[in-house]
Amino acid sequence: MVVDDHSLTRQLAIDLLQLEGYEVREAAGGEIALEIAFEDNLDLILLDVSMPEMDGIEVCRQLKQNERTSQIPIVFMTLADDRRLRLDGLEAGGTDFLAKPLDRLELSIRVKSLIRQKRLNEDLNQSKQVLFSIARAIECRCNDTQNPSERLVDLAQRFGRHLQLSKLDIQNLKDAAHLHDIGTIAIPDAIILKTTPLTADERELIRQHVLIGEQLCQPVRELQGVLPIIRHHHECWDGSGYPDGIAGENIPWLAQVFQIIDIFDALTSKRPHKKPLSAAEALKILQEEAAQGWRNPELVAQFCDFSL
Numbered sequence: 626m627v628v629d630d631h632s633l634t635r636q637l638a639i640d641l642l643q644l645e646g647y648e649v650r651e652a653a654g655g656e657i658a659l660e661i662a663f664e665d666n667l668d669l670i671l672l673d674v675s676m677p678e679m680d681g682i683e684v685c686r687q688l689k690q691n692e693r694t695s696q697i698p699i700v701f702m703t704l705a706d707d708r709r710l711r712l713d714g715l716e717a718g719g720t721d722f723l724a725k726p727l728d729r730l731e732l733s734i735r736v737k738s739l740i741r742q743k744r745l746n747e748d749l750n751q752s753k754q755v756l757f758s759i760a761r762a763i764e765c766r767c768n769d770t771q772n773p774s775e776r777l778v779d780l781a782q783r784f785g786r787h788l789q790l791s792k793l794d795i796q797n798l799k800d801a802a803h804l805h806d807i808g809t810i811a812i813p814d815a816i817i818l819k820t821t822p823l824t825a826d827e828r829e830l831i832r833q834h835v836l837i838g839e840q841l842c843q844p845v846r847e848l849q850g851v852l853p854i855i856r857h858h859h860e861c862w863d864g865s866g867y868p869d870g871i872a873g874e875n876i877p878w879l880a881q882v883f884q885i886i887d888i889f890d891a892l893t894s895k896r897p898h899k900k901p902l903s904a905a906e907a908l909k910i911l912q913e914e915a916a917q918g919w920r921n922p923e924l925v926a927q928f929c930d931f932s933l
């Protein structure tokens with residue numbers, strides 16, 4: 626989409642892009658640009674900086690704040706070589722700048738490379754979505770409730786905010802809510818669904834799910850921050866957990882946080898052959914586990930504060 630209040634400049638950009646074979650939308654102002662962006666599936670926006678009513682910086686800011694449009698690359702078109710303006714543009718989330726009058730070759734190269742980059746990001750995002758779908762299918766085999774991970778995602782979001790974690794940490798916790806047990810895909814149903822006590826061999830096999838899960842998610846760059854949570858969500862504060870038997874603060878922080886909400890969610894959820902506990906009962910069990918030395922006592926105390 627080309628956004629410029631000046632019709633001649635706008636038409637020139639449109640002509641150049643159409644010559645390259647692109648399908649182009651146009652907007653003569655900020656408001657209409659936002660409307661089109663929220664409705665259409667745009668690959669790139671060429672955005673004039675100085676426009677009456679709503680300027681390009683503000684348009685960019687609003688696009689970046691909306692989940693639907695935040696990934697669209699935005700190239701500012703600007704007359705002046707104004708450093709302040711460029712800094713404002715970058716701060717608002719702009720990707721690049723093009724000087725007016727537009728140079729056909731420069732425009733063509735920039736547009737091509739930014740659209741290629743956007744496609745790559747979409748592919749990566751799709752890999753993540755495929756993993757989420759697999760994880761959901763696995764959950765369905767031992768849960769009759771719909772979308773059980775959604776509860777955990779919500780809990781991750783709220784407890785993450787309570788702990789004042791960064792946006793990225795909270796996103797990693799939410800992704801872990803979907804993916805932490807994806808490794809159970811390699812474990813036979815007969816063992817996963819078994820209601821009688823497990824043999825030592827079967828227990829050992831189940832323990833492998835953290836390593837298999839880590840391996841499955843390893844190739845997706847976007848999930849790098851989730852890997853430690855997947856690997857270490859069954860470690861214990863006193864070192865008696867698995868797979869590495871690490872203890873205390875050696876356990877990655879997000880894995881410690883995740884473990885608390887995972888246990889709380891499991892205890893309070895309805896599962897086959899198990900009645901859900903009340904929040905108070907679940908908190909009591911977490912406190913007992915902390916007293917046993919299995920959980921970080923400070924974190925359990927924070928979780929109790931948060932839940933009450």
Ligand SMILES: [Fe+2]
Binds near residue numbers: 805806834858859
């Ligand atoms: Fe697990």
